[in-house]
Amino acid sequence: MTRTPSPRRIVFIDIDGTILEHGSRMSPSTPTAIATARANGHLVYLCTGRAAGDINPKVRAIPVDGAITNGGAFAVRGDEQIVAHLMPRALVDGMIAYFERHGAHYFLQTDDTVYVSPGVLEHAQRFLRTHPPVDPRGEQVAAAEDMSLLTHYRPLEEVDLDAVVKATFLSTASDTLTRAADELGPDFHVIPGSIPLPGGSNGEICQQGVNKGAAILEVLEVLGMDAADAIGIGDSWNDVEMFEVVGTAVAMSGADPELQAMADIVTTGVLEDGVSNALTRLGLI
Numbered sequence: 001m002t003r004t005p006s007p008r009r010i011v012f013i014d015i016d017g018t019i020l021e022h023g024s025r026m027s028p029s030t031p032t033a034i035a036t037a038r039a040n041g042h043l044v045y046l047c048t049g050r051a052a053g054d055i056n057p058k059v060r061a062i063p064v065d066g067a068i069t070n071g072g073a074f075a076v077r078g079d080e081q082i083v084a085h086l087m088p089r090a091l092v093d094g095m096i097a098y099f100e101r102h103g104a105h106y107f108l109q110t111d112d113t114v115y116v117s118p119g120v121l122e123h124a125q126r127f128l129r130t131h132p133p134v135d136p137r138g139e140q141v142a143a144a145e146d147m148s149l150l151t152h153y154r155p156l157e158e159v160d161l162d163a164v165v166k167a168t169f170l171s172t173a174s175d176t177l178t179r180a181a182d183e184l185g186p187d188f189h190v191i192p193g194s195i196p197l198p199g200g201s202n203g204e205i206c207q208q209g210v211n212k213g214a215a216i217l218e219v220l221e222v223l224g225m226d227a228a229d230a231i232g233i234g235d236s237w238n239d240v241e242m243f244e245v246v247g248t249a250v251a252m253s254g255a256d257p258e259l260q261a262m263a264d265i266v267t268t269g270v271l272e273d274g275v276s277n278a279l280t281r282l283g284l285i
Contacts, residue, residue: 007282010225011037012047012068012216013185013275014234014243015059019046023272024056031062033276036285038065045075045219047212048206049166053112054153071206071216071238072183073165074111083218085165089205092164095205099169099183106169108159115159122214131240136179150234167205168193177203193235202240213241233267233278235259250278 003231013019013034020026025042034044046067048055051136052074066077075083099106105119113225169180170193172231180203181190188212219229232246234241235255243249243262251263252274260266266276279285 003266007229007231008041008043009227009231009282010043010045010220010223011231011233011284012045012212012246012281014236014239015046015048015050015055017235017248017254018036018065018233018270019059019275020056024058025271026058027271027273027276029273029276033273033279033285034062034064036275040284042284043223043225047080047216047232047234047239047242049212049236051109051111051114051166054109054114066219068103068212068215068219070109070111070165070212071204072213072241073206075219077219077222081240082222083215085210086163087165087210089162091207092161094110095167095184095188098159099167102171102179104169104171105197106167108155108161109166109168110160110163112237114153115156116125116153117156118152165206165210168202169200180205211241211242212238213245215266216242216245231278231282231284233275248282250282 017250020032027122038044043065046055048062048069049071050069052067052069066075068075074081092230097223099117106117107120108115120258134277169176177190177192181188184205187208189206189208191204193204216230216232217227218229227245228247228248231248231250232242233252234242234252237254237259238257239259240262249263250265250267251260253266253269265281267274267279267281276285
C-alpha cells in the first residue's frame with residue numbers, strides 16, 4: 001500500500017531539554033529524524049532561547065533550514081536574517097539597574113554570545129559542589145559538562161549594551177520572578193528560567209512582545225506558510241508562546257506538567273528518541 005504524503009509542514013524545535021538532554025547529551029535518532037523529515041520535503045527550524053553563537057556545536061552540526069534564537073529576538077532563513085528585535089538601550093539600562101539593586105547574578109545575551117556578571121560562575125560552582133548531577137556515566141562527568149556551559153562566556157565589561165536582546169538572572173530568593181515582573185513593569189516579559197540550578201530562582205527576561213511565538217509568526221509570513229502547518233516541540237516556559245501559535249504543539253515528557261497540559265501531544269524523553277517519536281507520530285518520517 002502506498003502511503004499518502006503528508007502536506008508540507010514546518011517544525012520548530014527547541015534545543016535544551018528537547019534536542020539536548022542536559023549539557024551535550026543527544027539521542028542518536030534526533031539528527032537522523034531531522035534529516036529524514038527534511039528529505040521528505042518538510043522544513044525544520046531550531047527555536048531556542050540561546051544566542052546564535054551559544055548553540056552547542058553538536059546542534060550546529062545538524063543541517064536545518066533556519067533558526068529562531070534569543071527567545072525570538074532573531075531569526076534566520078539559511079544565512080539570511082529575517083527577524084531582528086534589539087532591546088532599546090533604556091530598557092537594558094533599567095534591567096541592569098534592577099539586577100544590581102537586588103544583588104542578582106545575571107547573563108546578558110547578544111546575537112553573537114553571552115556575557116556574565118562576576119558572581120555567575122561562583123554561584124554555579126557552589127551549587128554543583130552541593131548538588132552534583134546524577135548521571136549514569138558518573139557525577140564528575142556531568143558536573144564538568146554543566147560548568148562547560150558557563151565557562152566559555154565573556155566577562156560583562158565587554159558587552160555592547162546597544163546589542164543586548166535578552167537577560168537571564170540567578171537568585172536565592174524565592175520571590176525573584178514575581179518581584180522582577182512587578183518592579184520592571186509592562187515593558188518586560190519575565191518567565192521562569194531553564195538553567196538546571198534549583199535551590200533558588202532563575203528567570204529569563206525579554207522585551208515585551210519578543211518571544212518564540214511572535215518570531216514564528218514572522219517567519220511563517222516570510223515563508224508564506226500557514227500556522228496550521230507548523231509544529232512546535234519544546235519543554236520549557238519560553239515555549240508557551242510557541243505552543244499557542246503552532247497548529248500542533250508537542251511537549252517532551254520531562255516538561256512541567258502544566259506545559260504538557262498545553263500540548264496536543266506529549267512525546268518521550270530526550271534520550272528516549274523523543275524528537276524522532278514525535279515526527280514519526282505526526283507522519284513526517
